[in-house]
Amino acid sequence: MELEVRDIRKSFGDTEILHSIRFRVEGGRAMGFLGRNGAGKSTTFRCLMQVFRQDSEEFLLDGQKLDLAKYRVGYLPEERGMYSKVKLKDQLSYFAQLKGESKKPAMEDGLKWIHYFELDAYADKPLETLSKGNQQKIQISQAFLNDPDLVILDEPFSGLDPVNAQVFTEVIKDLVSRGKLVIFSSHQMSYVEDVCDDITLIDAGRILLTGSLEKIKEKEGENRYYFECVEGKAEPLSAALSAAGLSVRMRGNRLITEKKESAIRKVLSEHFEEILECGTYRPSLQDIFIEYAGGHNAQ
Numbered sequence: 001m002e003l004e005v006r007d008i009r010k011s012f013g014d015t016e017i018l019h020s021i022r023f024r025v026e027g028g029r030a031m032g033f034l035g036r037n038g039a040g041k042s043t044t045f046r047c048l049m050q051v052f053r054q055d056s057e058e059f060l061l062d063g064q065k066l067d068l069a070k071y072r073v074g075y076l077p078e079e080r081g082m083y084s085k086v087k088l089k090d091q092l093s094y095f096a097q098l099k100g101e102s103k104k105p106a107m108e109d110g111l112k113w114i115h116y117f118e119l120d121a122y123a124d125k126p127l128e129t130l131s132k133g134n135q136q137k138i139q140i141s142q143a144f145l146n147d148p149d150l151v152i153l154d155e156p157f158s159g160l161d162p163v164n165a166q167v168f169t170e171v172i173k174d175l176v177s178r179g180k181l182v183i184f185s186s187h188q189m190s191y192v193e194d195v196c197d198d199i200t201l202i203d204a205g206r207i208l209l210t211g212s213l214e215k216i217k218e219k220e221g222e223n224r225y226y227f228e229c230v231e232g233k234a235e236p237l238s239a240a241l242s243a244a245g246l247s248v249r250m251r252g253n254r255l256i257t258e259k260k261e262s263a264i265r266k267v268l269s270e271h272f273e274e275i276l277e278c279g280t281y282r283p284s285l286q287d288i289f290i291e292y293a294g295g296h297n298a299q
Helices: 041-048 088-098 103-116 132-144 162-177 189-195 213-221 234-243 261-274 285-293
Strands: 002-012 015-026 031-034 056-061 073-076 150-154 181-185 198-203 206-212 224-229 248-251 254-258 275-280
Touching: 002 041, 002 181, 015 031, 015 041, 015 181, 015 198, 015 206, 031 041, 031 189, 031 285, 041 150, 041 181, 073 132, 088 103, 088 132, 103 132, 132 150, 132 162, 162 181, 162 189, 189 285, 198 213, 198 285, 206 213, 206 285, 213 285, 224 234, 234 248, 234 254, 234 261, 261 275
Parallel strands: 031 181, 031 198, 073 150, 150 181
Antiparallel strands: 002 015, 002 056, 198 206, 224 254, 224 275, 248 254
């Protein structure tokens, strides 16, 4: 299964929000859809889910125009929309029936996810009695009802503590292992890095980067070196590297520079006491996000 986002444009009034964006998502490989607030992630998801109609081009699934009615789809929108005064088991059963399950299997499906997220004691209680984090687990659960083929999650980690976030990542990994097509947005780079095989980075409605996360890391780290500096020594060392003819980027006490061995050896010999460690640079996903999108919202 492969989803192709083909040259999608979307405007509101005279303002174009999505500028001919394109990328691919493969079944069995989780895609992290990344970008700063307002970059166009939610608008892309809403067009994909036909909440909005794009202005041009289309979404293709396995080469055919996407028809959501032909597939089981799990969708977690940015704006949560469940019923605060309805019992957990009843509303999950209701959502499962909306997705095509008959009454008894729908109830069983809902109870399965209530149990999975360890909320059995609340099954007969209304949603409003749960903490924010537990409410989020129920919101997430509705996206997994009816064993979806296509799973689209907009900021699913929002409101989850680290323990429950880890439980949730295991669900995603299970879906991926079964060949499901999974795409989700998040500002929490550590979870994306743990779960995703591929990433797409969008900024101001334009795709900046898309592809295999591993290959992107290899490319971004190519011919670069890093220095981890003693506290307070990053700026003097940066000046020394610049004087040696190297371009330098400063990230706190870490300096990233070109891998020019003769210049690096000279700086190392003269400033070794200022350096805690150094080596070939391999960027984290957060490093990549900061470099391409400015990173004001990376966590």
